[in-house]
Every structure is written in structure tokens, then in C-alpha cells.
Amino acid sequence: MNNNTSQVMTTKAEKLPAKKTTVWQEIRKDFVLNKVLILMAIPVVLYYIIFDYLPMFGIVIVFKDYSPFMGITNSKWIGLRNFQRFFSDIYLFRIVRNTFMINLYQLIFGFPAPIILALLLNEIRSSKFKRIVQTITYMPHFISMVVLCGIIANFFAYGGLINDILSILSIERVPFLLDPKYFRSVYVGTGIWAGVGWSSIIYMSALSRVDQALYEAAEIDGAGRWRQFISVTLPGIMPMIVIMLILRIGKMMAEGSQKIILLYNPLTYETADVISSYVYRRGMQEANFSYSAAVGLTNSLVNVSLLVLANTVSRKVNETSLW
Amino acid sequence: MSKKLKLISLVLSVAVMISLLGGCVVPAQNSNQPSDLSSTTDEKLAFPLKEQITLRYFATFGATGTGLNNNGETELFKELERRTNIKFEHINAPTADEGQTLNLMLAARDVPDIIEDNFGKYPGGINKAKAEGIIIALNDYLEEYAPNFNKLLKEYPEDIGKEISTVNGEYLNLPYVNTDLQVLTIRGLSVRGDWLDELGMDAPVTIDDWYKMLTAFKEQKGAERPLALKLEIQSGFLGCISGAYGIFTRNKAPFYLDGDTIKFGPYEAVYKDYLQTLHKWYSEGLISKDSPMSTVAQQEADFVNGKSGAIEVSAVANTRLSLQGKELKPTFQMRPVPYPVLKEGDKNLFLYTGKISSLSGKCLCISSTNKHVKESVMFLDYGYTPEGSVLYSFGIEGESYQKNADGKLEFTDKVVNDPDDRPYTEVLMKYARGSSWGSYTLHPDFGAAMSLSEEQRESNRAWNIHAEDYIKNKNSAKNKMTDDQNAQYTDIITPIRTYIAEMFLKFVSGQEPLSNFDQYIQKLKDMRIEEAILLRQLGYYQYLQ
Numbered sequence: 049m050n051n052n053t054s055q056v057m058t059t060k061a062e063k064l065p066a067k068k069t070t071v072w073q074e075i076r077k078d079f080v081l082n083k084v085l086i087l088m089a090i091p092v093v094l095y096y097i098i099f100d101y102l103p104m105f106g107i108v109i110v111f112k113d114y115s116p117f118m119g120i121t122n123s124k125w126i127g128l129r130n131f132q133r134f135f136s137d138i139y140l141f142r143i144v145r146n147t148f149m150i151n152l153y154q155l156i157f158g159f160p161a162p163i164i165l166a167l168l169l170n171e172i173r174s175s176k177f178k179r180i181v182q183t184i185t186y187m188p189h190f191i192s193m194v195v196l197c198g199i200i201a202n203f204f205a206y207g208g209l210i211n212d213i214l215s216i217l218s219i220e221r222v223p224f225l226l227d228p229k230y231f232r233s234v235y236v237g238t239g240i241w242a243g244v245g246w247s248s249i250i251y252m253s254a255l256s257r258v259d260q261a262l263y264e265a266a267e268i269d270g271a272g273r274w275r276q277f278i279s280v281t282l283p284g285i286m287p288m289i290v291i292m293l294i295l296r297i298g299k300m301m302a303e304g305s306q307k308i309i310l311l312y313n314p315l316t317y318e319t320a321d322v323i324s325s326y327v328y329r330r331g332m333q334e335a336n337f338s339y340s341a342a343v344g345l346t347n348s349l350v351n352v353s354l355l356v357l358a359n360t361v362s363r364k365v366n367e368t369s370l371w
Numbered sequence: 372m373s374k375k376l377k378l379i380s381l382v383l384s385v386a387v388m389i390s391l392l393g394g395c396v397v398p399a400q401n402s403n404q405p406s407d408l409s410s411t412t413d414e415k416l417a418f419p420l421k422e423q424i425t426l427r428y429f430a431t432f433g434a435t436g437t438g439l440n441n442n443g444e445t446e447l448f449k450e451l452e453r454r455t456n457i458k459f460e461h462i463n464a465p466t467a468d469e470g471q472t473l474n475l476m477l478a479a480r481d482v483p484d485i486i487e488d489n490f491g492k493y494p495g496g497i498n499k500a501k502a503e504g505i506i507i508a509l510n511d512y513l514e515e516y517a518p519n520f521n522k523l524l525k526e527y528p529e530d531i532g533k534e535i536s537t538v539n540g541e542y543l544n545l546p547y548v549n550t551d552l553q554v555l556t557i558r559g560l561s562v563r564g565d566w567l568d569e570l571g572m573d574a575p576v577t578i579d580d581w582y583k584m585l586t587a588f589k590e591q592k593g594a595e596r597p598l599a600l601k602l603e604i605q606s607g608f609l610g611c612i613s614g615a616y617g618i619f620t621r622n623k624a625p626f627y628l629d630g631d632t633i634k635f636g637p638y639e640a641v642y643k644d645y646l647q648t649l650h651k652w653y654s655e656g657l658i659s660k661d662s663p664m665s666t667v668a669q670q671e672a673d674f675v676n677g678k679s680g681a682i683e684v685s686a687v688a689n690t691r692l693s694l695q696g697k698e699l700k701p702t703f704q705m706r707p708v709p710y711p712v713l714k715e716g717d718k719n720l721f722l723y724t725g726k727i728s729s730l731s732g733k734c735l736c737i738s739s740t741n742k743h744v745k746e747s748v749m750f751l752d753y754g755y756t757p758e759g760s761v762l763y764s765f766g767i768e769g770e771s772y773q774k775n776a777d778g779k780l781e782f783t784d785k786v787v788n789d790p791d792d793r794p795y796t797e798v799l800m801k802y803a804r805g806s807s808w809g810s811y812t813l814h815p816d817f818g819a820a821m822s823l824s825e826e827q828r829e830s831n832r833a834w835n836i837h838a839e840d841y842i843k844n845k846n847s848a849k850n851k852m853t854d855d856q857n858a859q860y861t862d863i864i865t866p867i868r869t870y871i872a873e874m875f876l877k878f879v880s881g882q883e884p885l886s887n888f889d890q891y892i893q894k895l896k897d898m899r900i901e902e903a904i905l906l907r908q909l910g911y912y913q914y915l916q
Binding site: 113114115116117118119133137138139201205206207208223225226227313314315317318321326329330334335336337338 | 470474475477478480482491492493494495499500503505595603604659660661663664861862865866869872873875876877880882898
């Protein structure tokens with residue numbers, strides 16, 4: 049949502065300076081022209097200023113020994129100590145690697161999944177069947193994460209459903225959640241299952257915007273279904289795919305702790321322990337807000353750089369970009 | 372290089388500490404603060420107060436099972452208000468949310484007068500809260516306004532005085548006191564008694580007996596996972612087993628005291644034997660492969676349904692599960708068994724005990740913004756008066772308790788046989804604290820009164836078999852560190868906690884062969900475990916002073 053609005057705003061801003069007027073005149077003209085729209089936007093802008101931008105100043109606590117009672121301004125300055133602690137941690141390499149690997153898996157397997165689903169659904173003629181499939185695939189998205197992980201833990205347990213099926217097929221039982229080998233697959237696989245329907249919505253909407261006349265033209269030119277798919281459908285949704293990919297790459301070093309914490313255990317730390325779960329154990333359980341904030345800040349900086357990088361590359365290569 | 376220097380300086384400071392101890396008893400360093408008491412001009416304060424005062428009282432609301440909404444609705448607090456003439460404004464947070472609620476209040480500088488919390492979720496803990504001036508030290512008020520607690524302090528200088536004072540000798544909150552030995556061990560092991568009888572076996576005593584029993588449960592009684600436990604290093608169940616090997620593991624950073632040396636359970640040589648046993652149990656299916664992901668609810672369900680035959684429980688849970696099991700199967704019998712040992716005649720000294728004085732629950736402290744400090748201290752002291760002790764432990768005469776023919780206190784029928792079939796521990800929350808947290812003395816009759824059920828009497832007996840030896844050989848690693856020492860200690864121990872938790876499971880599950888145990892010990896050394904042990908040793912000496 050956030051990114052879509054900013055996208056719209058930047059395209060507008062880019063167009064404006066084209067005319068030869070001063071900025072002030074431009075703004076006044078714009079205001080007269082779009083009075084109502086601007087009035088409507090004010091609450092939203094205020095919301096972002098109050099709840100998203102002002103709290104950002106709280107980030108100074110990374111250089112402080114933050115205590116709730118002393119407040120942000122009165123807490124003691126401790127310089128870079130929190131960063132030193134993070135960078136000298138013996139598990140630093142492992143948690144960075146795990147965060148990256150899980151994201152890589154998600155990028156390779158998770159990213160194309162909703163696109164494929166959307167494309168497949170697009171080819172379906174029976175709208176009743178389409179609706180049923182869509183509803184079924186959305187469903188897991190609405191289950192609370194705790195319940196979802198409870199289901200996953202039960203299914204993948206050593207005595208769970210999946211192992212029962214395996215043993216009926218006379219395949220040996222596999223301790224999925226207890227072996228570091230399987231953690232990433234289970235984690236990313238269930239992530240795809242739970243999110244594929246919901247993430248496909250954006251592609252479905254992109255597909256619905258592809259001009260039907262193009263298909264007719266292609267058909268007249270003698271293109272079959274496959275050719276239409278390659279030459280019309282795919283180019284039609286390509287900008288959307290690229291935008292989503294850029295945003296995805298911007299999250300390459302971020303992985304929320306919630307699902308990890310619900311699924312991992314010390315046996316799978318080797319592959320499962322990511323930055324956020326480690327910080328949770330170390331920072332939140334010791335109520336060390338400053339330390340958690342320092343790690344969070346480092347993480348965000350890396351992610352922003354990745355986002356900028358991906359955007360720049362994309363702009364150079366295929367002219368689709370966020371800004 | 373600097374690491375080495377640090378270590379050397381640590382060793383030196385420990386040495387200095389020892390020589391100090393050997394020399395003479397260092398006088399307590401408290402009472403050097405200027406006192407702002409103008410008590411001489413006061414007329415004697417007494418409950419009920421002549422003039423009503425209002426105190427804002429922050430607490431966790433634990434009595435959710437009673438259908439009430441906050442502490443103000445409990446009979447306990449209504450009675451307290453009547454007796455003291457203090458009006459309480461209750462600010463109650465639900466259990467598990469209290470840390471966050473308190474932090475938010477403090478961040479908004481909205482400080483309650485009385486805080487019933489141990490500041491466990493506050494950065495830097497209760498000492499930091501004192502340093503920042505959120506709460507006050509009670510030392511100067513105790514003699515005059517808390518005579519009953521002061522008497523206890525003199526009576527138990529070790530078990531109460533040393534136990535609860537800070538490294539600076541300050542009393543920040545007043546403890547939960549229980550001088551009654553009958554409920555000393557509050558958790559222990561229980562097994563399926565009816566299965567034992569059917570198999571013609573005796574209750575297990577040694578680790579070998581346990582192995583035989585569990586195998587029999589699995590093979591002859593169809594127990595899928597004979598041990599109901601969560602497989603993790605700090606498991607309470609396994610803490611009873613490791614106790615047989617003479618080491619402590621029931622903690623994420625399991626330090627313990629051996630004589631006057633601090634030791635670290637997972638760093639001891641015998642830890643390998645313990646792992647060997649567990650690995651055997653694991654590979655033979657006595658410990659389920661799913662157990663690292665197990666939850667308490669699942670363990671209890673497994674035990675009641677006959678999927679498991681042994682579980683670690685509190686005395687209260689013991690009674691509850693026993694009732695549930697009997698509903699499903701009338702012959703179901705839960706038998707509390709003593710903590711296991713290696714050889715018959717050995718002692719297991721690692722009991723899960725309540726302490727004579729404890730701050731580990733939530734105890735009361737007084738904030739610096741409190742305008743009625745004297746009255747508040749008197750209110751805290753009330754829990755240690757005979758009437759207060761009865762009120763907090765038993766509730767209200769005629770309502771929740773009565774005197775029996777021997778003059779002992781016992782619970783009324785209303786509490787014991789609740790029409791809604793709730794466990795009486797839950798019903799009691801409406802009238803009293805029962806054996807939960809607070810700042811008061813548990814009434815000596817409480818243990819006997821709680822042992823209403825056959826199961827609880829039996830658990831008290833079985834779990835306390837080693838209690839006398841336990842008391843003679845205290846092994847909990849008492850610890851008092853300064854903030855700096857604590858910060859240094861935390862930096863070392865945090866990654867170690869992750870490492871031992873991980874390696875424990877790898878060794879037990881066989882992902883890592885036990886032949887690598889020496890490498891594991893070496894790795895711990897590299898992670899500066901010895902420095903952490905020294906720091907804890909230092910903390911122990913500081914505690915002794």
C-alpha cells in the first residue's frame with residue numbers, strides 16, 4: 049500500500065517540473081486545482097508524519113542505554129557499544145547466512161509461485177471453478193500465525209500426518225522439524241502454501257488490465273494459446289513482476305521472527321536461527337531495547353541499500369523502476 | 372591479550388574476596404544514607420488508619436479463573452481495605468503482559484504508589500529501577516514501620532536477610548516467606564501407579580529402575596512416548612534425572628554450588644554420562660522424537676490418555692491430572708515418586724524447592740512518588756503479622772477457612788467442593804493469595820490444609836525424601852553482582868546459552884556423536900565459560916558478605 053502511493057506520488061512529481069514555472073506558483077496552481085483531493089490526503093499524510101516519521105527519531109536509542117523511565121532524551125549515551133556487541137557476536141555469521149538463505153529460497157521458489165498461480169487461473173474459462181480455487185488458496189492467509197504454525201508442527205511431527213502417509217508408502221519417517229536439513233524447505237514450502245493465493249491477487253489484477261484487443265489481434269495473426277501467453281500476457285504483467293521483484297529484493301535480509309520462533313528449536317538453530325529470532329532471544333527476553341534497535345537499524349540499512357541497488361539495476365536494464 | 376588480562380584481574384579479585392572472607396566479617400554497609408524520617412514527632416501510626424489514604428497499586432491479576440476482573444473485586448482486598456483503612460486504586464495487568472504494561476506506565480511517568488512486580492521485564496531489572504529513582508530502598512523504614520518483618524530478618528539473617536538484599540545491602544521489595552518444610556519441594560516426578568501395580572513393579576528409585584520401568588511401559592502398556600516431557604536442556608523432568616548424576620541442569624544457565632565452588636552443569640565431566648543415558652532413552656524411543664516441540668498441554672494430555680507413563684508436575688497439577696485421569700479410566704492412579712538416584716542409598720540434592728524467602732514471584736515495592744511511604748511500609752509489613760498471614764494464606768474466617776477441632780486452620784467446604792468443579796487452588800484466589808506470590812508469610816497450617824487429597828499428601832512425602840540432606844547441602848548458586856559485572860557476565864553467557872541448548876539436543880538425538888564431547892568442552896572454554904564461572908564465583912562471594 050505504502051509503496052503504491054509513493055509510486056503514484058513520484059510519477060506525478062516527475063511530471064510537474066516539466067513546465068517552466070516557479071515552484072511556488074506550481075504549488076498554488078496545484079492547490080487550486082486539487083483542493084478537495086489535497087484535503088482528503090491530509091489525514092493520511094498526518095497519519096504518516098505522526099505514526100511513522102516522528103517515531104523515527106526514537107532511533108537514537110541505539111546509541112543509548114535506553115530505560116523506559118528515563119525516556120529517550122534522558123537515557124545515558126553509550127556510543128557504539130550496541131553495534132560492537134552485535135558485530136562481535138560469535139553467531140553473527142550463522143544468523144546472517146540463515147536470514148539470507150531463507151530469503152534466497154523464498155525468492156527462487158516463493159516468488160514465482162503466485163505468478164504461476166495467477167497465470168494458470170487466468171487461463172481457466174469456468175468462472176465458478178476459478179472462484180472456488182481462489183477462495184481455497186486465500187484461506188490460509190486468514191489463519192492466525194500461531195494456529196498456522198500449530199498445524200504445521202502437527203503435520204510435520206515425527207508421528208504426524210505427513211510421516212504417517214510416508215510410512216504407509218513404506219518410506220522411512222523423517223523428523224522434519226528436528227533436522228536442520230529440512231527446516232528451510234518446510235519453512236519456505238509452508239510459506240508458499242499459506243501465502244500463494246493472497247499474493248496472486250496483485251497479479252490477477254494486472255492480468256485483468258491487459259488489453260483484450262491485443263489477444264484478438266494475436267489470434268487473427270494466427271497465434272496459439274502458448275504464443276499469446278508469451279507475446280501478450282507475459283509482457284502485459286512484466287512491469288508488475290519487476291516492481292514486486294524489486295520490493296522483494298529490498299527484503300532480502302529481513303525475515304520476521306514470529307514464524308521462525310514458532311517452528312524452530314535448538315536442534316534446528318543451525319539453519320533456522322535468523323537475525324530477528326536471535327535478537328528476540330537476546331534482546332527482548334533481556335528487555336534490552338537499545339540492542340534490538342541497533343540490530344534492527346543495521347538490518348534496515350542493508351535492506352534499503354539492496355532496494356536502491358535493485359531499483360537502479362532494473363532502471364538501467366528494462367526501464368521499469370520504483371522511482 | 373586483553374582477554375587474558377581480564378581473566379587475570381578476575382582471578383585476582385576473586386582471591387581478594389576470599390582473603391576478605393577469611394579475615395573477618397565485614398560490617399554491613401547499609402544505613403549510611405541520611406534518613407528523612409521525622410518519626411519522633413509522629414504520633415504512632417496504626418491500622419486501621421485514622422484518616423483514609425488512597426494508594427495506587429499495580430499488580431498482575433492472576434485470579435482470572437474466579438470470574439472477577441481485578442484485585443479490587445477479591446474478598447482479600449475488600450478485607451484489607453476494611454482492616455487498614457487504605458483505599459486501593461487497582462491497576463491490574465493480565466499475566467504475561469505485566470512487564471509491558473508496567474514499562475508503558477513508567478515510560479509515561481505514571482508511577483503507581485505500590486508496585487507488585489520484580490521488574491523482570493525492565494531493562495537492567497530492579498536494581499536499575501532503584502538507581503533511576505523509580506522505587507525506594509526500605510532499609511530506613513523497616514525497624515519502625517515493619518516490626519514484624521524486621522523480626523523475621525533477625526530470625527533468619529541468612530535465608531531472608533542475605534537472600535533478598537541487593538549487592539549494596541538494600542531491601543527493595545519484601546519477600547514471600549514460607550518457613551514450613553512440608554511444601555519445600557514444590558515440583559517432582561509422578562508415574563502411573565496402576566501400571567506399576569499391574570506390572571508388579573515397585574516405584575523406581577535408581578536410574579536403572581527408571582529405564583526398566585519406562586521400557587515396560589512402552590512394551591507392555593503401549594505407551595507411545597513413555598516420558599512426557601519437552602526435550603530441552605532446562606527441562607524440569609530431566610533436571611530430576613541430572614540431579615542423580617550430581618549436576619544441575621534445570622536452568623538455561625545452570626550454575627550450582629558444590630561446597631563453596633560454583634560449577635556449571637553442562638561443563639562437568641559427568642554431564643557426558645548423563646547425556647549417554649538420555650541418548651540411550653532417546654534412541655530406544657523412551658523419549659519421543661517429537662519431544663523437542665512438545666508443549667505442557669500435550670504432555671498432560673498424553674499422560675492422562677495413557678500415551679505417557681511419567682511426568683514432572685507441581686503438587687497442584689498432580690491432583691488435577693489425577694482427577695482428569697480417573698474420569699477417563701477409574702483405575703487410573705498417579706503415583707508421585709522420589710527424585711531418582713544412581714545407586715540405592717544415594718541422595719539427589721537437586722530438588723525443585725520453594726525457598727524460605729523468595730522474590731522470584733512478584734513482591735511489593737514502594738515507588739519514590741508515593742506520598743504515604745510510612746503507611747505503605749506498614750501495609751507491606753501487615754503480610755508478616757499473624758492476622759495478615761492468615762488473611763493472605765487462608766482468606767476470611769467462615770468464608771474460606773475455619774478452625775478444626777485441633778485449632779488448626781482448614782479450608783471450608785465452599786473452597787474445597789466448588790459447585791462449578793473448579794480446583795480449590797483457583798477458588799482460593801478469590802479470598803487469599805494461597806501459595807502464589809506476594810509479600811507475606813505463608814501460614815504454617817497452609818501445607819497441611821492444602822494436602823487435602825491423597826495425591827498431594829503422597830507427593831509431599833515422595834518428593835521430600837531427600838529434603839533434609841538438601842537443606843544441609845545447599846547447592847543453589849546464590850549471586851549478587853554489580854551492574855558492570857552483570858553486563859560482562861551477560862555478554863559471555865548469552866551465546867553460551869544458545870550453544871549448550873543446541874549441543875544438548877544434538878548429543879541426545881545422536882546428530883552429534885558423544886565422542887565429540889571433548890571438542891564440546893573445548894568450545895565452551897573458547898567461549899570463555901571459565902570467566903563466566905569466575906564471575907559467578909565472585910557474585911557468590913559478594914552474596915556471602
